[in-house]
Amino acid sequence: MKPADHPKVEHGRTGVLLINLGTPDAPEAAAVRRYLAEFLSDPRVIEIPRIAWLPILHGIILRTRPKKSAHAYKQVWTEEGSPLAAITRRQAEALQKRLGEDVVVDFAMRYGNPGIGQSIENLAELGCERILAAPLYPQYCAATTASAIDAVFGKLASMRRQPALRTLPPYYDDPLHIDALKSGIQDQLAALDFEPQRLLLSFHGMPKRTLERGDPYHCHCQKTARLLSEQLKIPTDIAFQSRFGRAKWLEPATDKVLTDYPKQGIKRIAIAAPGFSADCVETVEELGIRGSETFLASGGEAFARLECLNDSPVGMDMLEAIVRRELAGWTVES
Ligand SMILES: C=CC1=C(C)c2cc3[nH]c(cc4nc(cc5[nH]c(cc1n2)c(C)c5CCC(=O)O)C(CCC(=O)O)=C4C)c(C)c3C=C
Numbered sequence: 001m002k003p004a005d006h007p008k009v010e011h012g013r014t015g016v017l018l019i020n021l022g023t024p025d026a027p028e029a030a031a032v033r034r035y036l037a038e039f040l041s042d043p044r045v046i047e048i049p050r051i052a053w054l055p056i057l058h059g060i061i062l063r064t065r066p067k068k069s070a071h072a073y074k075q076v077w078t079e080e081g082s083p084l085a086a087i088t089r090r091q092a093e094a095l096q097k098r099l100g101e102d103v104v105v106d107f108a109m110r111y112g113n114p115g116i117g118q119s120i121e122n123l124a125e126l127g128c129e130r131i132l133a134a135p136l137y138p139q140y141c142a143a144t145t146a147s148a149i150d151a152v153f154g155k156l157a158s159m160r161r162q163p164a165l166r167t168l169p170p171y172y173d174d175p176l177h178i179d180a181l182k183s184g185i186q187d188q189l190a191a192l193d194f195e196p197q198r199l200l201l202s203f204h205g206m207p208k209r210t211l212e213r214g215d216p217y218h219c220h221c222q223k224t225a226r227l228l229s230e231q232l233k234i235p236t237d238i239a240f241q242s243r244f245g246r247a248k249w250l251e252p253a254t255d256k257v258l259t260d261y262p263k264q265g266i267k268r269i270a271i272a273a274p275g276f277s278a279d280c281v282e283t284v285e286e287l288g289i290r291g292s293e294t295f296l297a298s299g300g301e302a303f304a305r306l307e308c309l310n311d312s313p314v315g316m317d318m319l320e321a322i323v324r325r326e327l328a329g330w331t332v333e334s
């Protein structure tokens with residue numbers, strides 16, 4: 001939201017900045033290349049010494065991947081743009097309505113547009129002297145959460161008049177989050193009148209060495225999955241998707257699990273992605289299109305991809321509650 005679009009400019013206000021990963025501006029190779037160049041140059045994402053990584057990135061990856069990824073984005077693109085951008089915008093609009101005019105809610109993307117720096121400037125221009133930066137990643141990961149927060153602090157480092165800052169902690173095991181996931185899954189299964197033999201919880205993968213170096217992401221994913229499966233009456237499994245590069249990634253890999261299920265007599269499954277607060281190319285295309293094809297080609301018979309919490313009422317109830325909790329003592333009552 002630009003300052004001019006917002007009705008009131010006052011001082012002493014509070015801003016909430018919802019942050020997600022980011023997405024290309026268009027489903028075309030050139031736009032995907034710009035986005036991937038920024039994303040994959042981030043040392044929080046690729047932890048290989050720059051001198052070794054940059055020639056691979058520019059010499060190989062950015063020459064081959066944009067075309068392939070653009071094909072995936074084309075299949076999921078909507079009238080409102082990339083699903084991730086459209087849903088994050090709707091989440092910000094819905095939260096703005098719920099929090100009222102004392103708070104200014106905006107959203108930003110770690111890579112691509114709207115950028116974190118510009119969004120913080122806009123909030124400051126609107127008179128926000130206190131900002132809650134809320135990376136919408138339930139599980140903490142240095143590649144996602146820390147990178148987003150680094151960018152927030154990086155912007156503040158360039159400001160003469162800094163706002164006060166709070167950051168939303170990870171909410172992977174928050175009962176409000178587990179409850180919302182449970183309702184989202186149960187409601188969708190009921191609407192589809194579908195009883196899966198197995199529910200696969202697919203999280204975005206990470207190189208295995210990040211776990212060995214102490215990143216809590218893997219533990220956070222395991223805990224979300226365990227708490228959720230304790231609440232549901234369906235047998236669940238966990239898997240990690242979206243492998244990238246040659247290093248060993250967290251296992252088991254989602255595509256391997258989907259190939260193996262039918263061999264074990266598991267032919268009716270649902271798949272959910274509780275590591276994503278909004279549907280995106282990784283859930284709609286990788287799970288919903290390619291994952292379904294893999295499972296059915298391996299002998300599976302029925303496959304349902306369940307949507308993320310997105311801006312659903314249960315998802316927004318949860319987001320409103322965890323945001324209000326962090327704003328306590330600022331301007332809105334918790
Ligand atoms: C939810 C948490 C995420 C983690 C952890 C994560 C790690 C991670 N990702 C890559 C490489 C790629 N990820 C891509 C897309 C993508 N990743 C996440 C989230 C996490 N990534 C989201 C929400 C998205 C979707 C963006 C969208 O526009 O819809 C992509 C781009 C798509 C593609 O080309 O396949 C890449 C590349 C690495 C290397 C990594 C950990 C180090």
Ligand SMILES: [Fe+2]
Binds near residue numbers: 204242
């Ligand atoms: Fe990713």
Ligand SMILES: [Fe+2]
Binds near residue numbers: 286
């Ligand atoms: Fe992917």
